[in-house]
Amino acid sequence: xxxxxxxxxxxxxxxxxxxxxxxxxxxxxxxxxxxxxxxxxxxxxxxxxxxxxxxxxxxxxxxxxxxxxxxxxxxxxxxxxxxxxxxxxxxxxxxxxxxxxxxxxxxxxxxxxxxxxxxxxxxxxxxxxxxxxxxxxxxxxxxxxxxxxxxxxxxxxxxxxxxxxxxxxxxxxxxxxxxxxxxxxxxxxxxxxxxxxxxxxxxxxxxxxxxxxxxxxxxxxxxxxxxxxxxxxxxxxxxxxxxxxxxxxxxxxxxxxxxxxxxxxxxxxxxxxxxxxxxxxxxxxxxxxxxxxxxxxxxxxxxxxxxxxxxxxxxxxxxxxxxxxxxxxxxxxxxxxxxxxxxxxxxxxxxxxxxxxxxxxxxxxxxxxxxxxxxxxxxxxxxxxxxxxxxxxxxxxxxxxxxxxxxxxxxxxxxxxxxxxxxxxxxxxxxxxxxxxxxxxxxxxxxxxxxxxxxxxxxxxxxxxxxxxxxxxxxxxxxxxxxxxxxxxxxxxxxxxxxxxxxxxxxxxxxxxxxxxxxxxxxxxxxxxxxxxxxxxxxxxxxxxxxxxxxxxxxxxxxxxxxxxxxxxxxxxxxxxxxxxxxxxxxxxxxxxxxxxxxxxxxxxxxxxxxxxxxxxxxxxxxxxxxxxxxxxxxxxxxxxxxxxxxxxxxxxxxxx
Amino acid sequence: xxxxxxxxxxxxxxxxxxxxxxxxxxxxxxxxxxxxxxxxxxxxxxxxxxxxxxxxxxxxxxxxxxxxxxxxxxxxxxxxxxxxxxxxxxxxxxxxxxxxxxxxxxxxxxxxxxxxxxxxxxxxxxxxxxxxxxxxxxxxxxxxxxxxxxxxxxxxxxxxxxxxxxxxxxxxxxxxxxxxxxxxxxxxx
Numbered sequence: 001x002x003x004x005x006x007x008x009x010x011x012x013x014x015x016x017x018x019x020x021x022x023x024x025x026x027x028x029x030x031x032x033x034x035x036x037x038x039x040x041x042x043x044x045x046x047x048x049x050x051x052x053x054x055x056x057x058x059x060x061x062x063x064x065x066x067x068x069x070x071x072x073x074x075x076x077x078x079x080x081x082x083x084x085x086x087x088x089x090x091x092x093x094x095x096x097x098x099x100x101x102x103x104x105x106x107x108x109x110x111x112x113x114x115x116x117x118x119x120x121x122x123x124x125x126x127x128x129x130x131x132x133x134x135x136x137x138x139x140x141x142x143x144x145x146x147x148x149x150x151x152x153x154x155x156x157x158x159x160x161x162x163x164x165x166x167x168x169x170x171x172x173x174x175x176x177x178x179x180x181x182x183x184x185x186x187x188x189x190x191x192x193x194x195x196x197x198x199x200x201x202x203x204x205x206x207x208x209x210x211x212x213x214x215x216x217x218x219x220x221x222x223x224x225x226x227x228x229x230x231x232x233x234x235x236x237x238x239x240x241x242x243x244x245x246x247x248x249x250x251x252x253x254x255x256x257x258x259x260x261x262x263x264x265x266x267x268x269x270x271x272x273x274x275x276x277x278x279x280x281x282x283x284x285x286x287x288x289x290x291x292x293x294x295x296x297x298x299x300x301x302x303x304x305x306x307x308x309x310x311x312x313x314x315x316x317x318x319x320x321x322x323x324x325x326x327x328x329x330x331x332x333x334x335x336x337x338x339x340x341x342x343x344x345x346x347x348x349x350x351x352x353x354x355x356x357x358x359x360x361x362x363x364x365x366x367x368x369x370x371x372x373x374x375x376x377x378x379x380x381x382x383x384x385x386x387x388x389x390x391x392x393x394x395x396x397x398x399x400x401x402x403x404x405x406x407x408x409x410x411x412x413x414x415x416x417x418x419x420x421x422x423x424x425x426x427x428x429x430x431x432x433x434x435x436x437x438x439x440x441x442x443x444x445x446x447x448x449x450x451x452x453x454x455x456x457x458x459x460x461x462x463x464x465x466x467x468x469x470x471x472x473x474x475x476x477x478x479x480x481x482x483x484x485x486x487x488x489x490x491x492x493x494x495x496x497x498x499x500x501x502x503x504x505x506x507x508x509x510x511x512x513x514x515x516x517x518x519x520x521x522x523x524x525x526x527x528x529x530x531x532x533x534x535x536x537x538x539x540x541x542x543x544x545x546x547x548x549x550x551x552x553x554x555x556x557x558x559x560x561x562x563x564x565x566x567x568x569x570x571x572x573x574x575x576x577x578x579x580x581x582x583x584x585x586x587x588x589x590x591x592x593x594x595x596x597x598x599x600x601x602x603x604x605x606x607x608x609x610x611x612x613x614x615x616x617x618x619x620x621x622x623x624x625x626x627x628x629x630x631x632x633x634x635x636x637x638x639x640x641x642x643x644x645x646x647x648x649x650x651x652x653x654x655x656x657x
Numbered sequence: 658x659x660x661x662x663x664x665x666x667x668x669x670x671x672x673x674x675x676x677x678x679x680x681x682x683x684x685x686x687x688x689x690x691x692x693x694x695x696x697x698x699x700x701x702x703x704x705x706x707x708x709x710x711x712x713x714x715x716x717x718x719x720x721x722x723x724x725x726x727x728x729x730x731x732x733x734x735x736x737x738x739x740x741x742x743x744x745x746x747x748x749x750x751x752x753x754x755x756x757x758x759x760x761x762x763x764x765x766x767x768x769x770x771x772x773x774x775x776x777x778x779x780x781x782x783x784x785x786x787x788x789x790x791x792x793x794x795x796x797x798x799x800x801x802x803x804x805x806x807x808x809x810x811x812x813x814x815x816x817x818x819x820x821x822x823x824x825x826x827x828x829x830x831x832x833x834x835x836x837x838x839x840x841x842x843x844x845x846x
Contacts, residue, residue: 076779
């Protein structure tokens, strides 16, 4: 015989103002099976919970209904109260009379009260059919996979590894370092980017708990939280890293010159190359697209000069497998191509460059030895115009959002320009100056006051050539007048866009991405590092444009999440998941198609008892199933049961109203 | 239209900063000065725009505008400026620079204001203090508007705002000495 306790909450005035709670309590007492019906101002408070616990013990309740706010808020709180009183925590039902009644029917108290009573009646009916459920234990593989070796991936890998958890760090390019390695100095402190990054890169390479696999990419991820299986393709580098000493003889002698992507194509690299001098690992790779030996079978000079015989032209891609419990995605960002800005003459005028090209030029280790030079004639520019929001906040040509970092790096560029060329002058066209961050506003002030950069509020309308100068035309909104700046060099602060391979990678990992291609977090405010898929986390610009401090913070947050996940040998999981009744299952596999978590696979079982013939049935992976119920709805043979939402429970609910 | 980038250096900005002791570059164009200023509505360019013009090196436009002459140096702007710029000092500075560099606005109001300043200083120099009636008369004569504000005279007399007699001060001599010293200092600059 069911003995249900119903506890109705006032939620201060949130419920009590719009619902006649005493009336609801009275109505509830009449429901069949209800033993106790009580009310309290705040059911979630300690005295409120105590009330529930006492009632359970005194009245030997078999199930509990709490009529209060959304189960998203306090379901866990009340489940704990049940289990404290010796009742199975899953004997709880929450009737959401706040979000579903009082908040949405504020103008009609009578109807709201009636609806609340109905909701409670349904919950009571459902709870009577509740079954005792127990948390599921899932084993955990304590190894993390970090995808991307930029500052986000590096930080996440180091933090996880420092907790003595093995990490596999994979990086697509031949060296870790990412975008940060390309930067000269960093705002707002003007720390040399390489100087603060390279120690971390070296730490990654030498850390006993980090397995660094450069020049590789993930091609498959199977499994579920705590038990993923990743397939990683190690691209053929044609250099045997174990014998290569990194002496550099091969790169010196290689006759093939290729545009150097690390320096934004300002100079050339060889077909066998290390991306930059501080590369980790400091071993060269052969660019198969350009190497004449690989393309035409001629040359092979690198192999001849290599004393260790490390060059192996027969090397092929290798696929390796790693079992990991968690994945950190840190793929980073790309920069928007400003080609659509035809009115600026992008592509026509050589002296219009992008901010990352400027960054490489002012970098001490860059292609111009730290001097910004005009690409057209190699002269040092005097007047440099920086234009912000190129592609950012531009719905017509680029993207809607603000790229967040351009205001700061443009201020930095103005300061760096002044450091490198003392008699130069920076003009900055801006729409807003967004300097929200520790020391950021002060940094912008430094650019304005100490460096005397001229800030002009307005978007540039066009750029045209006059002699060897570029005339940049825009408005100075402060004076309401059109301004033309005679410039030697124009630098475009191009928008931050997601790494171009994000969507295919997201599909491969089974996580979602937004309309721009950024990986989606589970909750924009409260779960910013998790994805909707348990055990996969996001760090850095893979989620949204970010500066270095924010990226590092998010990477460390990922590490904390991973460490939390790995804190026990098994993981506890909600038991409200689907199970298949293989007796009835026809093997139609509709459920496999609809499952948004790829939690359903198929298996072969004997046709009958002891039979040798086999038939196909669906199989639910307990670790992956999130209990959404899609499979239950689509199953034609009613062979799927979702614990906590069984057919008797649902039918009880429907019958009760 | 303004054309920038032709000058090697913004000498105007440097001169204004030197003369005023303020740093115009500190201005971040918030406009608090404009909404504070009691006379900004009468200016060709309100204080914020003057600051921007100096930053852009628009010397002639700044000198020929009436803004600096309309400034009352009441310091309401600088009192509220979040960047603590001494805006009246900047206004004062550009007045001096304009006169030094021989920029004279043909604006009638500006002419009257400059005339007023001259007569006032002359009055102090001569008598050691202001002699209102004489000042008014002289101003009216020199601006060729004899009967301007004449109707206010009886009221002002009754209230003691102006007096018929001439009140001299004992320290007129000392003030004259100050004037000489200041002129000497100005020359040696």
